[in-house]
Amino acid sequence: MPGNSFGKAFVVTTWGESHGKALGAVIDGCPPRLPLRELDIQEELDRRRPKKSAISTSRREPDKVEILSGVFEGTTTGTPILLIIYNKDADSRAYKAIKDLFRPGHGDITYQKKYGIRDYRGGGRASGRETAARVAAGAVAGIVLDQEGIKARAYTLELAGVRAQHVDFEAVDRNPFFAPDLDAAGRMEEKIKEIKASGNSAGGIVEVRVDGCPPGLGEPVFDKLDADLAKALMSIGAVKAVEIGVGLEAARLLGSECNDEITPEGFLTNRSGGILAGVSNGDEIVVRAAVKPIPSIEIEQKTIDIHSMSTTISVKGRHDVSAIPRIVPVCEAMVRLVIVDHLLRQRTI
Amino acid sequence: MPGNSFGKAFVVTTWGESHGKALGAVIDGCPPRLPLRELDIQEELDRRRPKKSAISTSRREPDKVEILSGVFEGTTTGTPILLIIYNKDADSRAYKAIKDLFRPGHGDITYQKKYGIRDYRGGGRASGRETAARVAAGAVAGIVLDQEGIKARAYTLELAGVRAQHVDFEAVDRNPFFAPDLDAAGRMEEKIKEIKASGNSAGGIVEVRVDGCPPGLGEPVFDKLDADLAKALMSIGAVKAVEIGVGLEAARLLGSECNDEITPEGFLTNRSGGILAGVSNGDEIVVRAAVKPIPSIEIEQKTIDIHSMSTTISVKGRHDVSAIPRIVPVCEAMVRLVIVDHLLRQRTI
């Protein structure tokens, strides 16, 4: 039973390997009569592409998206939308050297055990490259949300231990780390350079806020809005923790410190992160994802080969120092997919 | 589009309100030819029931489970298993007083906005009582897992700021908090008494470990094992954060500190929490859920009524001080449901 689809009303199925011919997504359930251009999707994809920065890989994919179905004369028709991105710069030679090795922290070993076969080139299906398809689908979701006045925005709250001290949405697209604090962005850059020089890698925290979400989205009991958000974010390769509102801190608060008091004008605080009993309360939705460091590092590590023989590995190839910032638009896309799915589901009530 | 079902191969649908006639679950997809007695399920339910302790509510439900279908002469037949628990001690009078009020931190307001109607008695469907059905279903899942030598165990890692200093599985069922550390359990009791006296409530952290899980479980891309675990735990009412392995800490580690090196004998560490690229690696699975304090507190809080008029509320009724310990078997049950579902799904490959 496969798991490459997400959503129940706005269903996204992604396909494609890192070094295969192409990758993409099918969106089934996108409402008809929406304006949709490749350009709208391309803009989001361009945000995900590696920028010239201390942090990025040297792989330079143009990531040019094409819409092959579901849009007629610039408008969605209600039929499935196929988004395709052809792989151009797939240099698999570097991977030949490690085709018989299991890289620590990677899915090499688990895919091999699961399927008895794996496309080792660039991580195959387990590659971060798969997330380009999610971003493309998230861009389409964004157009549905725009029509409803809903806006999801992600940014880097923390990178390599450097935390943003405030959230300025204007700043986010003005630094290569999608930090909402330009000062912090500067310090992030310093820190990342240092880590890179040492052949190591770093993690961080991405926060996503959803503005304008109407109350009532989310389904009891299992398909709670926060449950689906948790799944959405945890389904991104490098994510190891998900928080809603006060998140982990909730464990240490007293009831009086954690509840949001209610007035006719609205909630006095937003510790809940905009979700109560799994259903949106009309307040801003706030979620966070903790991102682990990129597992491919130059520092030598113990590992085994496919014959279970002991060896060591030092991954050189083309790798980012951190999944941040590229993961930021991916988190944003996943949150959009959840919100749009529940928005459509709520219409059946 | 409803959300009261969980799983794709081992599908659990729960139904029932806190103060309705009954609640329960249908399990569709349980393999045939397994021994299953009501007694096996009852034992798990009894663990979830409020014990005589500083922490618990005064509601005394016997929570007697009955199997109405799917079992013939003590053996599962492969057909749907209906589990039912009749509500006995449902005193709804206390709730009349608050039927027109929205309790801060509760789903009262969001259910009202979602459906335009709500069963206000005892929280209705949003009540923690719904989780009895999950525990019952989880007990059935446990029987499937037993046959495969897989064991999921949950315990209270932290309560009201008091953290267990070590994990002794023997200790877990020997204190009313399911703490794996008897010393910590003692301090938890002190702390909880103090908070109760002040009319407040407390949160904590539950950890679940799965021993004996074979490698290969979990489906790329969206139905990753950790993604489904995150959803499973976040779908429990009070949970505000979910962590896998090192969890949130991953954000601050370097790659060399976060990867698990591999040897022919296995992984040298288990920072990954037993899951790589969404697929189990054969190591112990480790997940944590952060639980918020019970929102119903005696301390007066600002709120509104259903006519949007300002008022205050002080919840007396029968309420626990913390969702811990009752939530502990619920977390265990949800983890079991995820594992058994993926175990069956893996068989199709």
Added chain:
Amino acid sequence: MPGNSFGKAFVVTTWGESHGKALGAVIDGCPPRLPLRELDIQEELDRRRPKKSAISTSRREPDKVEILSGVFEGTTTGTPILLIIYNKDADSRAYKAIKDLFRPGHGDITYQKKYGIRDYRGGGRASGRETAARVAAGAVAGIVLDQEGIKARAYTLELAGVRAQHVDFEAVDRNPFFAPDLDAAGRMEEKIKEIKASGNSAGGIVEVRVDGCPPGLGEPVFDKLDADLAKALMSIGAVKAVEIGVGLEAARLLGSECNDEITPEGFLTNRSGGILAGVSNGDEIVVRAAVKPIPSIEIEQKTIDIHSMSTTISVKGRHDVSAIPRIVPVCEAMVRLVIVDHLLRQRTI
């Protein structure tokens, strides 16, 4: 991967065996704020119950339905509705004699091969009795449809070779065969008596018409309205063929004889049965199900036992001569479930 649920937006899961403690259904996705009483469901169930007639079994189940959840003060709340019917008159003694035999035409042999175990009492899960749960769920669907002015009505078009010559809806509930033609009903009775006397059984054809269905229901490509209707009807035990509109006859018509010409006032004919390209066209929906004879007959037949030894069988027990008329409300219920599911699904567009 289980198959006891039907629908995507209005999801019905049935459970229970013929001679188990109870049987019933969970409905997940029923819209909130609808009036719903047990009485409304009971009326439909009573139509399905064996009447005092030439055709019926001697089993006399009161089939008393109870609503255990999802309804508060007479109104649906949007949460799952549990319908339960306790089995009262389950005399399993007659089945002991055949517990090691496979009855020709029955699921005994296939269930045994599928699961390696079966509840042989009264056919277990494969019994026609399971359809009581469908009728109960269909009654709830009927209340949603009523609100939209949609009406689904089933009747016996043909029984034991006797065909109704016209359709008079008034007649349907005025004869024990649900025939829409009282003359035909009389001849059906004659024919059935004759067949019964010979220890044999008979089949027939049920037709269902849906009046008031708006255009636009049905999803391309696979979830076409007619595809889901075909599945719904074919999922009823005894059904061996399903037709939409002109049905089988379409194979022999010319295009000019099969198309429905269109005028500003509507279609000139309704050969399509109200569905074009899988989507309702606003005209009356017309479907038919061919029902095979009850396989349990007194006439001796060759069979084998569970040890594959040759033997013969003559089924006495309590059996109807035909699945008609009891299957008629079941067909109606299944059609209602399809229509209400697509009605809700269409709202997401």
Added chain:
Amino acid sequence: MPGNSFGKAFVVTTWGESHGKALGAVIDGCPPRLPLRELDIQEELDRRRPKKSAISTSRREPDKVEILSGVFEGTTTGTPILLIIYNKDADSRAYKAIKDLFRPGHGDITYQKKYGIRDYRGGGRASGRETAARVAAGAVAGIVLDQEGIKARAYTLELAGVRAQHVDFEAVDRNPFFAPDLDAAGRMEEKIKEIKASGNSAGGIVEVRVDGCPPGLGEPVFDKLDADLAKALMSIGAVKAVEIGVGLEAARLLGSECNDEITPEGFLTNRSGGILAGVSNGDEIVVRAAVKPIPSIEIEQKTIDIHSMSTTISVKGRHDVSAIPRIVPVCEAMVRLVIVDHLLRQRTI
């Protein structure tokens, strides 16, 4: 809630419009380690392509399929398989003339009412061309079935009133109608020429047989094997009736004429069509689909335009006289998809 996916374990999602850039399918859940070449799929597609015959359209699509993912070095990897067919010969000019008209018997009017927009070119998503994607996916399913020794074969039992008198599988691919009887094929050709000359169109009956299907496939209650077969075939545009085994005739048989007696060597007859109580019995599976005549005919018909004004239409364009023979491989593909899906589902038991 969309409907462009089929299956639960072997999930096929099709996408694409008749005159769009491309069409295709994603297969999620194909087992790993199977040999799969584009050539295998191409062969099946070539069978579906219009041949030089009395019956076929003048559109000449090469229908060249490409595999873009899920296959590594000629072997399936367990990840989604994307199949794509670029549209080459899409001359939409002929459709401009009818873009404001609703063709009788077509989905023009229902798609317009459903979505408020439609891609009128060549029928858009409702075109028979969509079935190329099904045939491609069915070819992949066929490879899984081959490994299990299961073979599904379709043929034309009847065309324009001419019925095959016997079934000779050798004959099927030796005549342009996929008739299993060369004499009948000759008479079909005569009949079709005659109908074509009169500007009319014809229907027929396709039969599919599955050889080697193990007992035990099919899920009670709703996902019966015959229920899913009925849905699968009825989801093909032109199909108006589906029969299993004796089919419609079952309505007129007596129990003793309809049951299949059982001996240690197997069933004495196969009236059931290989399915009992929704579960395969190990015998040959036999299903039939009744196909209506192509609705696009030259004979003038009454219709309306999108402004509801009365007019007439005589469709010239490039149209087949009958959906047969092109629909034959489509029926075969749909049956394969059902069988492979249930084969994988049965493994979870």
